[in-house]
Amino acid sequence: MKNIPEILRILDKLYPKAKCSLDFNTPLELLVATVLSAQCTDERVNQVTKNLFNKYRTAADYADVPTEELEEDIRSTGFFRNKAKSLKNCGAALVEAHQGEVPGSLDKLVKLPGIGRKTANVILGSAFKIPGIVVDTHVGRITQRMGLTREQDPVKIEFDLMEIIPKDKWTVFSHQLIQHGRKICNARKPKCGECLLLEHCDFGQSAADS
DNA sequence: CTCCCGATAT
DNA sequence: ATATCAGGAG
Incomplete structure (x- = not known):
């Protein structure tokens, strides 16, 4: 053993x-950064989110933007069509079911489109201090x-x-x-x-x- | 299991 | 040229 x-x-x-190496200031920013981090280096994610977080400040901002525009804003992180769709749908789901706020439980997080257990546990640990x-x-x-x-x-x-x-x-x-x-x-x-x-x-x- | 996908190291 | 990079959905 x-x-x-x-x-x-x-x-x-x-x-x-040791801490989260993705740059963020709010749970929503961490959620977005973590979605973008799939099959991508965290350095590139931080480079992209530096500009992204100035433009998109609320869940509704992601829900309302035209898909093609969001795709261009995150293109260099790879899987940009899937990620744009996830972020847009996720923004809509947050507005619809959680008053635009990121929920602090595993059950609720994994129900969001594009959020699996890995992403959910990152958010729980680093944004809510809940073990995962x-x-x-x-x-x-x-x-x-x-x-x-x-x-x-x-x-x-x-x-x-x-x-x-x-x-x-x-x-x-x-x-x-x-x-x-x-x-x-x-x-x-x-x-x-x-x-x-x-x-x-x-x-x-x-x-x-x- | 497959597909999504640009950027980088080897 | 190819493997790999903070995965998730169909």
């Missing part, structure tokens, strides 16, 4: 101030490599992690792994030689031959 407390200590030491495990591509990859889960499905991974990670650590843990995934445990060529989690990692152990 895994020495979870030790793994958490190492992560705290490596990334003591964010299983994105980084968290999924790293926890599989380490042997913290055997599942492939992000939702199953989320539930596996919820059982072994203390609830008050869920949000920090997610952001720590995301930073670790960007700096060390890359998808293509993980830098196992620089990884302080090596001895706790199945992938690192099996790759350590020399």
Whole structure:
């Protein structure tokens, strides 16, 4: 079995101030940034939202803008047609069902168009301080490599992690792994030689031959 | 499972 | 050229 407390200590030491790396000032801004972050780097999202948030200030602003105009405003983040549709429909749903405000519960968030569990848990953790495990591509990859889960499905991974990670650590843990995934445990060529989690990692152990 | 999709690193 | 990047919907 895994020495979870030790793994958490190492992560705290490596990334003591791990937080959301998307720029935002309100729950709505975080929602938009997180939708845009799908299959896109957070640097590019921040670059786009810098201008976007000046132009779109309320949920109604997203609901009312012509689709083509919103598509152009977010084009460089990729998947721009899907994302524009999601943001527009989401803005309308917020106005319709939540007085234009972003709800602070998982159930209500995942009912919004374009918002899945990953996005919902980002919003819960960083905008509402409600614990949630964010299983994105980084968290999924790293926890599989380490042997913290055997599942492939992000939702199953989320539930596996919820059982072994203390609830008050869920949000920090997610952001720590995301930073670790960007700096060390890359998808293509993980830098196992620089990884302080090596001895706790199945992938690192099996790759350590020399 | 497939599709959506521009930008960047290798 | 190709894999990958804070995924979600049909």
